[in-house]
Amino acid sequence: xxxxxxxxxxxxxxxxxxxxxxxxxxxxxxxxxxxxxxxxxxxxxxxxxxxxxxxxxxxxxxxxxxxxxxxxxxxxxxxxxxxxxxxxxxxxxxxxxxxxxxxxxxxxxxxxxxxxxxxxxxxxxxxxxxxxxxxxxxxxxxxxxxxxxxxxxxxxxxxxxxxxxxxxxxxxxxxxxxxxxxxxxxxxxxxxxxxxxxxxxxxxxxxxxxxxxxxxxxxxxxxxxxxxxxxxxxxxxxxxxxxxxxxxxxxxxxxxxxxxxxxxxxxxxxxxxxxxxxxxxxxxxxxxxxxxxxxxxxxxxxxxxxxxxxxxxxxxxxxxxxxxxxxxxxx
Amino acid sequence: xxxxxxxxxxxxxxxxxxxxxxxxxxxxxxxxxxxxxxxxxxxxxxxxxxxxxxxxxxxxxxxxxxxxxxxxxxxxxxxxxxxxxxxxxxxxxxxxxxxxxxxxxxxxxxxxxxxxxxxxxxxx
Numbered sequence: 001x002x003x004x005x006x007x008x009x010x011x012x013x014x015x016x017x018x019x020x021x022x023x024x025x026x027x028x029x030x031x032x033x034x035x036x037x038x039x040x041x042x043x044x045x046x047x048x049x050x051x052x053x054x055x056x057x058x059x060x061x062x063x064x065x066x067x068x069x070x071x072x073x074x075x076x077x078x079x080x081x082x083x084x085x086x087x088x089x090x091x092x093x094x095x096x097x098x099x100x101x102x103x104x105x106x107x108x109x110x111x112x113x114x115x116x117x118x119x120x121x122x123x124x125x126x127x128x129x130x131x132x133x134x135x136x137x138x139x140x141x142x143x144x145x146x147x148x149x150x151x152x153x154x155x156x157x158x159x160x161x162x163x164x165x166x167x168x169x170x171x172x173x174x175x176x177x178x179x180x181x182x183x184x185x186x187x188x189x190x191x192x193x194x195x196x197x198x199x200x201x202x203x204x205x206x207x208x209x210x211x212x213x214x215x216x217x218x219x220x221x222x223x224x225x226x227x228x229x230x231x232x233x234x235x236x237x238x239x240x241x242x243x244x245x246x247x248x249x250x251x252x253x254x255x256x257x258x259x260x261x262x263x264x265x266x267x268x269x270x271x272x273x274x275x276x277x278x279x280x281x282x283x284x285x286x287x288x289x290x291x292x293x294x295x296x297x298x299x300x301x302x303x304x305x306x307x308x309x310x311x312x313x314x315x316x317x318x319x320x321x322x323x324x325x326x327x328x329x330x331x
Numbered sequence: 332x333x334x335x336x337x338x339x340x341x342x343x344x345x346x347x348x349x350x351x352x353x354x355x356x357x358x359x360x361x362x363x364x365x366x367x368x369x370x371x372x373x374x375x376x377x378x379x380x381x382x383x384x385x386x387x388x389x390x391x392x393x394x395x396x397x398x399x400x401x402x403x404x405x406x407x408x409x410x411x412x413x414x415x416x417x418x419x420x421x422x423x424x425x426x427x428x429x430x431x432x433x434x435x436x437x438x439x440x441x442x443x444x445x446x447x448x449x450x451x452x453x454x455x
Contacts, residue, residue: 175413178432184416185423239449246448306364310371313443319436320449323429330423 010099011042011051018091018104019047037069037222041107049090053102066222069093071150073103075221082144084137085217108217114205114243118252126214131254133215134208134236135262141218142197142229142267149198155226157193158282162186165289172292178319182285185326191230191278194269199227204241205251230271233263234279239321240287249273281325288318339379346372377442385438392431396421 008028015025026044028051040051054069067075073092080086087105117123156164166183169176201223209217235241236251236259245252250259256273264270295312297303336344346369354365386405393399393408397415415421421428433453440450 175410177409177412177416178436180413180416181423181428181432184419239452242448244448246452306368306371310367310374313371313374316436316439316443317447317449320440320447320453323433323436324449324452326423327429327433330429 007099010097011040014051014091014093014097014099014104015042015044015047015049017097018049019044023047042104043107048107049104050087050107051102051104053093054100067150067152067224068222069101069103071152072221072224073105074150075144075153075224076105078144078148079141079218079221082140084140084144085215087217087219108209110209110211110216112206112209112219114241114252117205117210118243118245122212123210126210126212127253129214130210131250131256131258132262134203134250134254135233135259135264136266137215137218138200138203138229138232138259139263139266141200141203141232144198146196146198146226149224149226153198153225155196157196157228158186158231158279159190159193161227161231161282161286162190165286168293169289172296174292176315176319178322179285179288181326182281182322185329186278186282186285189278189329191275194228194230196226197229199225199229199232201225201227201232202235203232204236204238205243205253206241228279229267229269230275230279231283233259233271234276235283237276237280238283238287239324240284240317277325277329281322281329284318284321284325288315288322291315291318339376342372342375342379346376374443377445381438381442385435385442389435389438392427392434396427396431 011028012025016023024044025042028040028042031039031041031050038053038055040053042049042051052069052072070092073089076086077089080088087108089103089105091104093099093102093104111117111123117126162183169179200218200221202220203218207218207220208215209219237249237256239246242248242252248254249256256276260271260273260276291311291314294308295315298305298308298312349365349369349372354362354369357365390405390408393405393412394401394403397408397411399408399411403411412421416428423429437450437453440447440453444450
């Protein structure tokens, strides 16, 4: 690899491997978003596909928790078998392809960007049904048999995640009293774990393909792991993932009762909104530490971009969310 | 030392250059980074204006919460506060603790991201 023409040649070869010798790649472009993986749109004649591959240069992996692209591809296929709306995996790259790790999947039409989904008229109907659809999709994800999951998946429950993120936070040696209080509260109030399930790990707007009828595909499975089902339900409730629409606890568009209604009906559970509070606190803290990790990339000199510098000034967003949650818990 | 232009004036001039001249000539990822840069400079301007009074008030609250003597700086006081929360000496029930953290964090978010939804929630 290396020069652009090598990459182009590899893409052309790849396209014929997926769609047959007569297929011809007419255009390819890199889609925005996805700091840790490259996503390319490929098209030629009647064929369209999405190509996900590891970044072509230095490693941009978000964390050691990411499962890697071959495992992600296998997992998407397992999710499809479980009835989760996902793109169809068409091809998994091998060493022969000489273009790194990655896979080709079907090109699902829709919107992933949160702001249009939350604000544009064309998504009016979608917003009304999306919380229920998300609950049903999560219930299906949580039925994926753990024994069929790729071996790369780690096991990580609530307490393990507290320990993991506390270690990272402490390694920065930048004490934040609000984080300390949230950590203490989480340890003191930890609920009993539920039966472990396969957890998506990053189920929120940005990783959900939505069209005018609602949810069409669940994307970005690289943070999947074995864990507590309430983690997935709470993550989309974290205020940062409501994108300014705080009144709607689910993703800025829906009511938690609506999501839990379809979830419980399908999963046979009886999870209440109050059961999600602890996990929302944990999710908020995790996002705060993730912002610190991204800022650390700037501070250490690994990524000198203004974006990585500025994200350090978003940690306080999670602190105010933690304060709001602690106040509610102690009202 | 002179201050014409002042630090704030210089930052404001650079921000205007990004917003009105450089930014509109950029596309794609560079245009996105220009918006991030402009927002960062807006944070710099608020920080320059608000930090001195904020920190003085924060130090005064911390001294009272921690029964600390004069002379310890903000970093030391916050490290001590963190330690006392971690050890369980201070809890959400401790009178004044949540109020102090809320006042401090509200002031911080008003500098960092004044339009953040969680700030409205905190102040409502």
